[in-house]
Amino acid sequence: MSVQTQTQQYVMHTYARKPVTLVKGQGAIVYDESGKQYFDFSSGIGVNSLGYSDPEWSLAIAKQSQTLQHTSNLYYTQPMAQLAEILCQRTNYAKVFFGNSGAEANEGAIKLARKYSFDRYGKSAQRYKILTLKDSFHGRTVTTLSATGQDVFHQSFDPFTPGFDYVVANDLADLTSKLDDQVCAVMIEFVQGEGGIHLLDKVYVQTLFELCAAKDILVIADEVQTGIGRTGRLLASEHYQVQPDISTLAKGLGGGLPIGAVLCNEKLADVFQPGDHATTFGGNPVVCAGAQVVLDKLTLQVLESVQQKEQLIRQHLEKMPEVKKIDGIGLMLGIQLESKTAAEVIDACLEEGLIVLSAKEKIRLLPPLTISAEELKQGLAILAKVLAD
Ligand SMILES: Cc1ncc(COP(=O)(O)O)c(C=O)c1O
Structure with a gap:
């Protein structure tokens, strides 16, 4: 039985998969x-921040899996402690809670915000209300679907x-x-990712923070896709x-292994108590060992190179047919097309050997x-050919 037949027979049909079986990268x-x-050009939807099989990342997780692959959270482990310190120091947050996914990180953030409010103001x-943005996407659990500001997700459950x-x-x-x-x-x-690569305005964000601060309303930033x-x-x-009161992370933090993180400031650091x-x-040693490598490798220089790569992509895209508008920032870009549909592109x-995503009607990159300029150019040449056809 082929991998595709086997998957169709035994795995619930929740994804419209392409007829391609990937084996190595x-x-x-x-x-x-x-x-x-x-x-x-998808990184497994923003996950493989260091690309496939980064040697140091692979070595770190291999070593950790041969040493201590898991313990319960009733004990301390070095990789989690180390990752927590690095993450808090680099983001200026006081404390972190580790989970396994973006939705779970957002669930944690929602619980943290409500508990702060109940502790401080009484039940x-x-x-308890949480405002989210229309066209947002926060996950697939029942609560994060509630948080997601799109009616299309509010149908069957x-x-x-x-x-x-x-x-x-x-x-x-x-x-x-x-x-x-x-x-x-x-x-x-x-930047709304799944919602279609929409950026928030600076004045809007700054005013939102001021309005919230004046009423002790917490700001939660879902940085599951934009972070790291x-x-x-x-x-x-x-x-x-x-600096939001809470920021949530997932996707790119693990470099390819599942992790979620809820970062909070000093005000919220002791809101969650045992139980x-x-x-x-959460905080699995293998995953945390890999995430440390991700953070180590994302030096200031690498972060600056992300901005340079954005410019390189924009320069190439601007010359392509069908490209109406380019939205987004860094290596999170959305292309509005003139007449072709995202699905056909x-x-x-x-078919031509390039993986890209959609975000609503846009092509999402x-x-x-860590992609090289040469790899970017070769992939963009494929996109140019497809758009010209
Ligand atoms: C902004 C944002 N939040 C939350 C999620 C959900 O993350 P996960 O699929 O890891 O639960 C996603 C996933 O695309 C996302 O883009």
């Missing part, structure tokens, strides 16, 4: 079972977790009208010169942060 290139090579104040309301991104009047006494937090993506160097800074919040929150695999690229 190196850097920004991945190979299918026939040996065909693809430039991967009877009913200060009722009842959803109550206590969420949605505001139009970059609309300060809408925000102001909904910041009532029941709101405990506002949750934002600085994707936009050319370690966190996208740095572009806005703001309030937990997860069996994705399929044609795949999320190449590995």
Whole structure:
């Protein structure tokens, strides 16, 4: 039985998979079972920040798996402690909680915000509401679907977790009208990823932070897709010169192994007490050993190179047919097309040996942060050919 038949027979049909079975990769290139090579401009949806099989990352996880692969969170382990320190120091946060995915990180952030509010103002104040942005995406659990500001996700799984309301991104009047006494937090993506690569305006963000600070309303930044160097800074919040009370991370942090993180400031550092929150695999030593390598490798120089690569991509894209507008920042870019659909471009690229993504009607590019200029140019040449056809 082929891998594809076996998958179709035994794995629930939750993904519209392409008819390609990937077997190995190196850097920004991945190979299918026939040996065909693809430039991967998706990084497994923003996960493989160092590309495929980075030698130091692979070695770190191999070594750790031969030493201590897992313990319960009832004991201390060095890789988790070390990763926590590096992460907090590099992001200016006080403490972190480790989980396994973006949705789980956001669930943790939501719980943390509500617990802060209940501890501080009492449950009877009913200060539990969380505002999120329309077109946001925060995950697939029932609560993070509630947080996701897109009706398309609010269909088949009722009842959803109550206590969420949605505001139009970059609309300060809408925000102001909904910041009532029941709101405990506002949750934002600085650049909406799944929602279609939309950037928040600087003035909007700065005013949102001021309005929230005045009412002790927490700001949660979902940096699951934007974080860990994707936009050319370690966190996208740095572009806005703001420090959210909570930032969530996942995807790129593990470099290819599952991890989620909830970072919080000093005000929230002791809100969670033993028993309030937990997860069996959180802070897994193997994953944390790999994540340390990711952070070690994302030096200031590498982060700056992400910004240079953005310029290189833009210069090439601007000369291509079909490219109407380029949105996004760093290596998180969305291309608005003139007349072709994202689906047809994705399929044609795949045929020619290039993996790209969509974000609503746009083509989305999320190449590995370490991709070389040569690999970028070769992949872009394929895109140019597809768009010209
Ligand atoms: C901004 C954002 N938040 C949350 C998630 C959910 O992450 P995960 O799929 O790891 O649960 C995603 C995934 O695409 C995301 O882009």
